[in-house]
Amino acid sequence: MTPALALDNITCTFISKDDRSQRYTAVADSTLHIAPGEFVSVVGPTGCGKSTLLNVGAGLLEPSSGQVRVFGEPLSGINRRAGYMFQSDALMPWRSALQNVIAGLQFRGVGEAAARSQGEEWLARVGLQGFGDRYPHQLSGGMRKRVALAQTLILDPDIILMDEPFSALDIQTRQLMENEVLELWNASKKAVLFITHDLDEAIAMSDRVVVLSAGPATRPIGEFRVDLPRPRDVAEIRMHPRFVELHAQIWNVLREEVLKGYQQQKIKA
Template identity: 80%
Template sequence: MSDYALELLSISCTFHSKDDPGQRYTAVADTTLRVRAGEFVSVVGPTGCGKSTLLNVGAGLLEPSSGTIKVFGQTLAGVNARAGYMFQTEALMPWRSAIDNVMVGLQYRGVPDADAREQAEAWLSRVGLSGFGDRYPHQLSGGMRKRVALAQTLVLDPDIILMDEPFSALDIQTRQLMENEVLELWSAKKKAVLFITHDLDEAIAMSDRVVVLSAGPATHPIGEFAIDLARPRDVAEVRTQPRFVELHTQIWEVLRDEVLKGYAQQLRKAA
């Protein structure tokens, strides 16, 4: 069995331009990214550099223009059934209660309603929402909705967890609580995690390894850093450690110029 849960091998993604269908735009170029079983890997890079594109490729939601995706050593064709995906924007169904949202994936898999409800209740309890199962999304705070979305993803017991800036819209206190909850749940089962974030502090605090992407177009990895901070970690406390500061400085030296390039590109588009 492969040591890697997910392998994106020589991936390139080229699209037709929205403004001019005759023009082609290469979002990702010849990118290789691997995540070991049980490893927590974060990907950082400038806005619009193609981070989410890579995540969609890993989920099997986007077919690359070239390259190969492997899941536990097997070439992926179609949707990655061994992955759970937590989106940046909420994917909760507003007409379903919290527990019904958590149950829905199990129901699609044919799990009997009674069993699905029991598992959903257990996961709502794990994410601190015991007693809130009958609430609808509009009756929950942003942080509580994120907890429901987390339970919705993890109740399916995926071998690979894909997370696309899941906490970016939360206030800093709620965000840190959610980050610690994710680390606690991850440490219990050690699933493979591919985590996309703009926040370098978040990436370092949570990860075993941080991969830096270049500014687009044709983004590709330009740096990779092992995060040798002891676990378990508290994401607020770990930021005060000298090694954290040292890692932040090293990664930012690589990332800074790419962020400036990305910012300049955004300004040109807006002009």
């Protein structure tokens, strides 16, 4: 099967603006393939390059070497077949929830009436029916995330890129949002590349978990198939014996890299 998103031998090296002789390689010779309909999570130490790989897949960052392919075609520029849900709120504060949701449709030239109809439908899907006239500052953190989710999915992307989208939420709201995403994903089966620091979240949501090494020059060092039954409730699945087994296996690989990353952060500080 042709991957929905293929990152092959990706290296990303950044050059200092002040001293061009200083270079930092964030990602080195990394290969990662996401199949159509597959939910893949990437975990790794803080600052190891997870978001760098995501930005390469989105076409927001051109790698120093390697190739990105989208459904078999080389990627040049922005990945038009992908939707990106950011870690921080990316809502426009001067637009209402509905206006934020339909912004992408308007940019594509969809008529106002059709865009508003689709926007109302998506607000209902994410549990925000009747909140379309509220502005971001009038919404809770969880509600803003629901707006951002609708804003991403209304464009019907073939690939969904998510960069720690729920990290700022309290645990109860976070689990509600995780289940919301799984329900929507199960209905459409898009390819998902999900970046997270939370190993529990990665296992509970994914078909596959990829572990990255500590930076610099991060690369995949472990890959685990999550053979837990679907559909899943992210709270209940944590009590499944296989979940506990997978958590122990992945943590055995991840623990040393987290300690390396922690020591590097201490040295920088």
